[in-house]
Amino acid sequence: MTDDGEGLPLADRLARRIRTLLISGELSPGQRLSEAAFSDRFDVSRNSLREAFRLLTKDGLLRHEANRGVFVAVPSMASIIDIYRVRRMLECGSLRQAWQQHPAIRAMRAAVEMARERRAEGDWIGVGSANMMFHTAVIDLSDSARLNEFYERISAELRLCFGLLNDPEHLHSPFVDMNDAITTLVETNRPQEAAAQMETYLNLAERTMLKALERASELA
Amino acid sequence: MTDDGEGLPLADRLARRIRTLLISGELSPGQRLSEAAFSDRFDVSRNSLREAFRLLTKDGLLRHEANRGVFVAVPSMASIIDIYRVRRMLECGSLRQAWQQHPAIRAMRAAVEMARERRAEGDWIGVGSANMMFHTAVIDLSDSARLNEFYERISAELRLCFGLLNDPEHLHSPFVDMNDAITTLVETNRPQEAAAQMETYLNLAERTMLKALERASELA
């Protein structure tokens, strides 16, 4: 299952490895990523590593300061607001024009089921990734390769923000039922209502994130 | 005016220069970009050039084939359909939630005026760039840095498609009046109608592009 990208250019494989470190929280926001240390750690040349850094910088996961190096991006209120603006645009837009028979709807339903099961088991990380799958499926409704790719980037950036949070239960758990409702609305061919529901979902999630960020920055 | 990106990393400046070549049509779709030739041409090392190539590949302007090199992306029907799907989502979405007093509306109006003037002078290239400015202003309505950046990427990809066309007058000129109408609708606080109008605009433009592509590929 762990596709390590056999055959892909080294820089891409590297970027992927570092990305997983970033979204799994093993690298903290603001932390500096020394070229020497990382090229050593991954056993690649500095040049290859720099290519990977550039890719990740373009994805918004790293920040580059001239002559000072690259740093893990630090989520701010502004970035969270922006990210949720994007999500409202893409996810609500996808839902609004969704076709009742689209295969992605089954993926949405499956994600809801999975979230339910995980929640029942108290597996909050599992609930989180099922939730993730749900929203990816929503974007799939748009049938656009470019939108999918863009959403993936936004999604990774958001996961970086999750790293700041310590309370995954409170963050994802309440949303499972809303996902269910949204799925049902699409299944019964009421895309407008589904989009409206998604909008309230996202506004709520946004406020939750902002609140959490506020709490986190008070501590620091 | 020509911001050559003083202080930015070399790879970024390079990418920008090559991007200009691409969207101005000086490099043709499908053409191979030899590392040796280009690092020589721009007087930079192969390593730096490769970083730039990676950036542009991520933007969808270049295509990378393992051990074979990078090529200018060749627009296909699929890519045009996808691009217009994205444009409908972003531009209609921006309009739908537009606030009557948003400063970007003045930019839209200004772009319409400029397009009018250029058209009167028969300056079709000028009409094209004014049209471009109009749509960028529409995205500005969303107040999202990430959406703006994404749209810029999509926009560059579309300009690559324009390169296939030989008839800028027929391509842009008929749309000036629609832009005017859309702007008026937003100015008079009728965002829903503006979005609907934009949707017909984009469907029309999409069909025009597809038709042109078809003609172009018949010749080849």
Add this chain to the structure above:
DNA sequence: ATAGAAATATTGTTGAACAATATTGACATT
């Protein structure tokens, strides 16, 4: 304790090197 200067480390960029892969061209076979 602080300002400034010297010493050190890091990034930015280059050029050369070499292995791995792709393309070309010569040659033989049908």
Add this chain to the structure above:
DNA sequence: AATGTCAATATTGTTCAACAATATTTCTAT
């Protein structure tokens, strides 16, 4: 003439070592 094979050549993939330019740290004098 068309096709297949194999060596010769060119290109990409990646590394390494070097050095200039810029930051950071350490040291010193006040």
